[in-house]
Amino acid sequence: MAKKRDHQRPAPSPDRRENQIKSSSRREKRTEAHSPSGAIKVAAFFIVSSVIAIAVYWLRQSSLLQHNRSYVYQRGLVTTDTNFQDILTENTNVSENTSIRHYTYPVLGYITPWNSLGYEMAKRFNSKFTHLSPVWYDLKSQQSSLVLEGRHNADRGWISELKKAGEALVLPRVVLEASPEELLRKKKLRNKAIDLIVTECKEMGYDGVVLESWSRWAAYGILHDPIMRSLALQFVKQLGDALHSIMSEKVSGQKLQLVYVIGPPSSEKLQPHDFGPKDLETLSKDVDGFSLMTYDFSNPHKPGPNAPLEWIQIILRILLGASANRAQNIAPKIFLGINFYGNDFSLSKDSSGGAIIGRDYLALLEKHRPALEWDKNSGEHLFFYTADKDIKHVVFYPSLKSISLRLEEARSWGCGISIWEIGQGLDYFFDLL
Numbered sequence: 478m479a480k481k482r483d484h485q486r487p488a489p490s491p492d493r494r495e496n497q498i499k500s501s502s503r504r505e506k507r508t509e510a511h512s513p514s515g516a517i518k519v520a521a522f523f524i525v526s527s528v529i530a531i532a533v534y535w536l537r538q539s540s541l542l543q544h545n546r547s548y549v550y551q552r553g554l555v556t557t558d559t560n561f562q563d564i565l566t567e568n569t570n571v572s573e574n575t576s577i578r579h580y581t582y583p584v585l586g587y588i589t590p591w592n593s594l595g596y597e598m599a600k601r602f603n604s605k606f607t608h609l610s611p612v613w614y615d616l617k618s619q620q621s622s623l624v625l626e627g628r629h630n631a632d633r634g635w636i637s638e639l640k641k642a643g644e645a646l647v648l649p650r651v652v653l654e655a656s657p658e659e660l661l662r663k664k665k666l667r668n669k670a671i672d673l674i675v676t677e678c679k680e681m682g683y684d685g686v687v688l689e690s691w692s693r694w695a696a697y698g699i700l701h702d703p704i705m706r707s708l709a710l711q712f713v714k715q716l717g718d719a720l721h722s723i724m725s726e727k728v729s730g731q732k733l734q735l736v737y738v739i740g741p742p743s744s745e746k747l748q749p750h751d752f753g754p755k756d757l758e759t760l761s762k763d764v765d766g767f768s769l770m771t772y773d774f775s776n777p778h779k780p781g782p783n784a785p786l787e788w789i790q791i792i793l794r795i796l797l798g799a800s801a802n803r804a805q806n807i808a809p810k811i812f813l814g815i816n817f818y819g820n821d822f823s824l825s826k827d828s829s830g831g832a833i834i835g836r837d838y839l840a841l842l843e844k845h846r847p848a849l850e851w852d853k854n855s856g857e858h859l860f861f862y863t864a865d866k867d868i869k870h871v872v873f874y875p876s877l878k879s880i881s882l883r884l885e886e887a888r889s890w891g892c893g894i895s896i897w898e899i900g901q902g903l904d905y906f907f908d909l910l
């Protein structure tokens with residue numbers, strides 16, 4: 478591990494303490510060799526050490542070229558051993574060329590209209606993404622019919638700038654708010670819902686949609702009924718089918734896409750409301766991607782890490798692990814969820830606290846200058862601070878190291894990733910993608 482980290486450091490980095498220690502010990506050796514009888518030894522020493530220096534430099538360069546050309550790796554910032562100063566000074570620095578992708582599987586980024594930084598990030602790091610999903614639409618019941626709300630959120634200027642900046646597909650998210658009993662039972666309403674979504678895609682030139690409905694259906698309690706559950710899956714297939722029948726305006730030969738949002742199974746023994754491996758198989762032909770919400774493991778009543786690595790591993794095993802066939806066919810469609818926000822929990826009895834985003838985190842680091850700790854079990858960084866009235870807080874917020882471990886996990890399965898959301902992170906997180 479330590480060896481690997483060394484390879485990630487660039488050869489000339491005089492400002493790193495370890496290198497200073499190394500070079501001063503080398504200077505000591507040279508003075509030792511400077512004895513009257515040692516002229517030949519000195520010459521030999523210089524030749525040998527130059528050869529070694531060149532070899533080490535060459536090895537480091539070639540390993541950098543192969544694996545880790547991004548700035549954050551070169552600076553040795555992707556490490557468990559981080560501190561608030563490094564984060565405060567480095568978080569805005571990224572590789573000069575922001576077009577180079579380091580994560581080869583699909584990357585979906587969510588953008589929320591209430592945090593405009595996400596719109597900026599989508600333009601600046603466009604090439605890092607294959608899919609961008611602005612959170613714009615709700616499909617709602619209206620009297621006996623349906624209406625798709627959210628066109629007022631859609632920003633045409635931004636979409637056309639995005640198209641100039643790169644190739645990421647734009648798939649706005651649609652949340653199905655409409656009462657599911659009616660919608661799923663009545664064929665006319667199902668057709669209407671699908672028609673509204675498809676028409677909006679055509680009129681606005683979208684590349685498809687991200688649909689969120691499963692969590693709503695679970696909340697309404699309809700998934701315990703086998704007939705309703707089957708109608709629910711049928712609806713998603715029908716929408717996928719309808720979108721696939723339309724060609725994208727942007728990329729010739731490409732159909733409109735459907736990405737479906739799914740939650741993590743609640744336990745290894747699946748409940749009726751859990752979206753499980755069989756459901757993945759049922760929908761896999763009609764759905765282009767599954768946005769898997771692997772975050773929010775903890776909450777103010779149970780303060781802790783946002784997405785423990787072990788928990789993520791268990792979820793991936795439940796969904797993909799049972800058959801090699803499934804892993805091979807379905808893994809490329811999974812977008813493993815990665816949070817770019819964190820949590821600030823109060824440790825008092827009132828169980829308060831909640832989500833924080835990048836700028837809140839930086840402000841806390843500046844104010845409290847805390848010691849960051851690495852929680853090996855969850856694979857997340859955290860720190861403690863004391864607020865007014867002596868109330869202790871714990872803060873979990875993603876770090877380069879925590880994100881890189883999740884990327885490696887996703888990579889080992891051949892999965893894509895999805896980020897909630899791209900305006901909530903720090904600039905240098907994008908250097909990992």
Ligand SMILES: *[C@@H]1O[C@H](CO)[C@@H](O)[C@H](O)[C@H]1NC(C)=O
Pocket residue numbers: 566567569570
């Ligand atoms: C990183 O960014 C900081 C602040 O913008 C700057 O002072 C520093 O020189 C940068 N480091 C490098 C190596 O570019």
Ligand SMILES: *[C@@H]1O[C@H](CO)[C@@H](O)[C@H](O)[C@H]1NC(C)=O
Pocket residue numbers: 574575576577
């Ligand atoms: C950045 O990298 C991309 C992909 O490797 C390359 O096509 C492009 O020319 C590079 N841009 C610059 C300014 O070096």
Ligand SMILES: CC(=O)N[C@H]1CO[C@H](CO)[C@@H](O)[C@@H]1O
Pocket residue numbers: 481544545550579885909
């Ligand atoms: C982004 C990237 O390619 N990271 C790699 C850097 O190098 C280490 C070890 O050589 C790999 O484990 C990372 O995946």
